Amino acid sequence: xxxxQKIRHVVVMGIGNLLLKDDGVGxxxxxxxxxxxxxxxxxxVELIDCGTAPDISIFLDSSVDKLxxxxxxxxHGKPGAIYYxxxxxxxxxxxxxxxxxxxxxxESLAMMRLVGTLPRETVIIGVEPGEIxxxxxxxxxxxxxxxxxxxxxxxxxxx
Numbered sequence: 506x507x508x509x510q511k512i513r514h515v516v517v518m519g520i521g522n523l524l525l526k527d528d529g530v531g532x533x534x535x536x537x538x539x540x541x542x543x544x545x546x547x548x549x550v551e552l553i554d555c556g557t558a559p560d561i562s563i564f565l566d567s568s569v570d571k572l573x574x575x576x577x578x579x580x581h582g583k584p585g586a587i588y589y590x591x592x593x594x595x596x597x598x599x600x601x602x603x604x605x606x607x608x609x610x611x612e613s614l615a616m617m618r619l620v621g622t623l624p625r626e627t628v629i630i631g632v633e634p635g636e637i638x639x640x641x642x643x644x645x646x647x648x649x650x651x652x653x654x655x656x657x658x659x660x661x662x663x664x
Contacts, residue, residue, distance in 0.1 A: 513570045515662050516624075518553045520576040520610065527584070527634030527647045530654075531575040532556075534632075537655050550662055565617075571626035573661050575654070576610070578631025584646035586633040587654060592618065628661060630654070 517538065519531035535552050544550040565572065578588055592614040617623035632654060635644035643651070 512547055512549050514549045514551070514568045515571045515573065516551045516553060516565060516569050517573045517575065517658060517662070518555050520555045520557070520574060522557045523641060524639065526636050526638055526640040526642065527632070527644055528577050528637045529641075530577050530632045530634065530643060530647055530651075533643060533651060534575045534654050534658065537651055538658060541655065542659060545663060548662060565622065565624070567622065569624045571662075572624040572628070573658060574610070574627070574629045575658065576629065576631055577634040577637070578629075580631065580633060582633040584633055584635030584644060585650040587650060587657060588631040588633070589657075590629040590631060592623065592627050592629070630657060630661070 517535065519533075519535035521529040521531040521533075523529040523532050532554055535554055539552055578590075580586070580588055582588070614623060614627070632647060632650060635646045642648070
């Protein structure tokens with residue numbers, strides 16, 4: 506008898522504020538992903554807009570195999586630079602990596618780890634903002650990186 510293949514459950518969370526230009530890059534990436542992408546049949550992909558309140562633990566259950574978080578991250582690079590972190594790196598390099606939401610996100614990840622609900626595979630994909638201020642569009646530098654960002658997320662989903 507052939508064994509049924511387990512369907513992986515991957516959650517992609519976008520964090521940000523669409524009213525603050527590049528701070529909304531996580532949400533813009535989710536929207537682009539939803540508009541342009543199809544996912545393999547053996548992967549259940551859930552896209553979640555966390556807005557500006559990234560207490561991500563409220564969005565997850567124990568069925569999640571992999572968590573991918575997308576957020577604007579200030580790490581002193583060029584606007585549009587794309588960064589890849591694990592929760593360990595985010596926690597250990599707290600002085601060099603700043604997110605508009607970093608305390609809540611960092612605390613949420615730490616609490617999930619403490620109680621054993623953090624998915625074994627968790628990655629954070631950050632984008633260096635060019636400007637965080639009133640406005641509903643991304644700066645040209647960040648907008649130009651959206652296709653690359655979606656490609657990175659799609660690759661991460663299938664890993």
